Amino acid sequence: MLSRSMRVSPSVILLLALCFFLGYQFSRSQFPATFAPSTSPSGSPSEPPRATGPRIALVTFVTDERSYLHASLKGKSHYARRQGYDFIIDYEEHAKRGTMWWKFEMITRLIKEKKYDWLWWMDFDTLITNTEIKVSDIIQETLANVTNPDEIDFLLTHDCNGLNMGSFIVRAHERSTKVFRDAAAIEQRHREKGEQFSEQDSMVSLLRDDTSTSQRTFRVPQWKLNAFPEEIACFDEAGQAWKPGMFLLHFAGAWAHVDGEDPTGQLMRKYENEVLWGEWADMYELTI
Template sequence: MVYVDKDIESNLKYAPRSRNVFSTVKSTLVKYRKVVILLISLIFLSLFTDVPFVPHLKLSQPNVVIILAANEGGGVLKWKGAQEWSIERSSIANKKDYAKRHGYDLTIKDLTVKKRYSHEWRESWEKVDILKQAMRQYPKAEWFWWLDLHTYIMEPQLSLEEQIFSKLDNLTYRQLTDFNPLQLKTDIPYVDYSQPIDLLITQDCGGFNLGSFIVRRSQWTEALLDIWWDPVFYEQMHMTWEHKEQDALETLYNAQAWIRERVGFLPLRSINAFPPGACSEQSNDPRYFYSDKERDFVVNMAGCDWGRDCWNEMEHYKALSKKLQRPWYKFW
């Protein structure tokens, strides 16, 4: 007589059934392998890339998305050196920390891959196209904050809700009667300034500053981005306009009442404070330049690669921000 352990006997009893189930699953996967591959690919793209047509797989999407313009694969015209890599790492880490702290999302856009038009290269114009992509990528987000690489959030403990959105009416101005560096028109008729603000920008000595600006999702914003990105502007004016997409927006604002009525201007130092050396012709005007005593929110090292030292400026403001965040008793 042969004795068989009951556990072994039980396993042997159900072994054929297990093999049948495995075979069924295997045959199903083989049958629908294209669908399975597609699903796995979509999940991978959603989790690990910034593909604009694939919404990120999250239980809830953020209300604010920060868009950081970077050149992670190298410079547009040349490969980056050690200091340029350092600037990029510092800027990205700064935005990642800020977004994580306040429950925002950060999407990093590599501008080197935007050279995708066979007949043109809209350098600096691509931010309009990227904004359109980000809005498709984050269909539930309301606000989108564009930041150039040479920016640094100095007061990361302050949310945009606290710093900007909760006091829009008191913080913004709608007409250019008091501050108008470009001498744009101030008497366009039929402008309804009671409309909500959908575009938040600042002005500096050169006009509209697009190194740091904020847009709200709306039908107005979609229409603005469409006309701003229209190739007619580029084809006819790209050799004339020195500041490219900035000049295009200024022209639209100067001519179109429907655009003007939803633009709100923030003080420059609210999201774009300059370091010494920028806007040098206005060096004595405190409206332009970062103040550590008044704890300005963001510093924008605009134009640092034209006769200034971008790396030294980034390191200076990174160290200063860290120092300002220390508890008061650690200064002694």
């Protein structure tokens, strides 16, 4: 046992504890904790830049093998890394209403996570052709043209047949999830009558009949967010086909417009050569 003269006073113990705590905090500030780096498409680890504007995620899914699997994934992953956005992809779906309803399930799930301000849905048969263009700029430019920008939740496009939901932007807000629930209710009513109603059909019906929903949407020119190539001549009233330098290509319904066993793959491989990728060195730092 320690003698009475060797016992340490409580004030000394408190001082030593304080010094230890301050030293620990200082070491943390000098040597911040490291996190597991993300993996680049090439397989080498690197940390992508983070966007300084609104928090945005690109969202899509694919459930089977495609001849253009690499082209579609590479383009979206590269773009998200360059702009500092998140890229969210599901490889399976369990939508009871039909495969394409899974897009609404994914978006609803992400809204509930409260990590994002906006979500950009893209069908998998899309190719980002100008990775310099920021989808946040498209959002900002669009909302600058409306009276109450905080009330706009959906940025949609049309083609020659009307609404096309192959590429659209949605505000990550509870109001948006209500729209999806209302669309599902429309589908349910038609299913009970023995009718098939897609997620796009349901949204068309909702936008036509529900004023509150239509007032929260803004129609963006097709060429700006959902351009079709000249081979798929189904444009909105502007009649504008994709041109080099435009943002995105969507090969919707390629099977009806292009001959061959793999129409979408053929177009994807053709236009992949037109992609403006930017400097890869700005995104990947070599370590060896």
